[in-house]
């Protein structure tokens with residue numbers, strides 16, 4: 001039984017990841033800004049004893065510190081930095097400093113600080129791995145449509161951070177990779193998205209299981225069939 005930590009687990013891909021790990025028999029710490037979320041209370045009732053719900057705002061360093069204290073010295077086998085915001089999806093004219101910095105803090109800096117805070121817990125695992133949920137929109141090489149400035153910039157920064165973490169953690173055996181979850185039917189992805197949340201989460205889980213040291217630091221796809229161009 002592995003211990004999996006998922007950020008932003010109260011809805012969308014994060015909630016489905018928590019559900020699928022619980023269904024396969026793992027132990028899950030699901031984090032949310034609102035730890036009293038009904039979605040997680042329901043999950044907790046169905047999987048008594050294997051789900052812990054904790055409060056975590058990934059853009060707030062004090063919240064990260066409190067979360068790390070709450071986890072204590074428990075082993076963490078898999079950390080999934082999933083929480084993110086899309087910010088303003090519009091064109092250059094609508095880019096605003098405050099909002100762009102909030103997107104950057106949430107999507108890029110927050111995941112690095114959460115990973116740093118749980119490093120001691122990951123070190124205790126026999127096969128520790130960190131998966132950062134990025135986006136195809138974070139690829140510079142595959143950017144053919146532009147727009148989404150703050151979001152794209154934040155995910156490109158997350159991609160860079162994951163590579164740095166992979167190099168820094170190599171000697172400790174902790175793997176780090178970014179995974180594109182596809183375009184998924186969630187509040188963020190919208191109804192027109194072609195991929196349902198079950199397919200995306202199950203692909204992410206398979207991709208995390210297949211992570212290896214030689215491919216640590218890679219930009220992976222949830223279908224596991226290719227590495228994405230930076």
Ligand SMILES: NC(=O)c1ccc[n+]([C@@H]2O[C@H](COP(=O)([O-])OP(=O)(O)OC[C@H]3O[C@@H](n4cnc5c(N)ncnc54)[C@H](OP(=O)(O)O)[C@@H]3O)[C@@H](O)[C@H]2O)c1
Nearest residue numbers: 008012013033057058082083084135183184186187188189
């Ligand atoms: N859906 C897609 O098509 C798609 C495509 C590419 C990449 N992604 C990536 O996939 C991941 C999950 O996206 P999703 O589609 O499931 O999005 P979602 O439905 O909008 O859910 C986002 C989750 O992140 C949480 N969150 C946001 N800001 C947070 C913060 N400061 N601290 C803690 N939690 C926070 C939200 O919590 P609240 O309920 O408190 O807001 C929510 O649980 C994200 O990294 C996203 O960028 C999604």
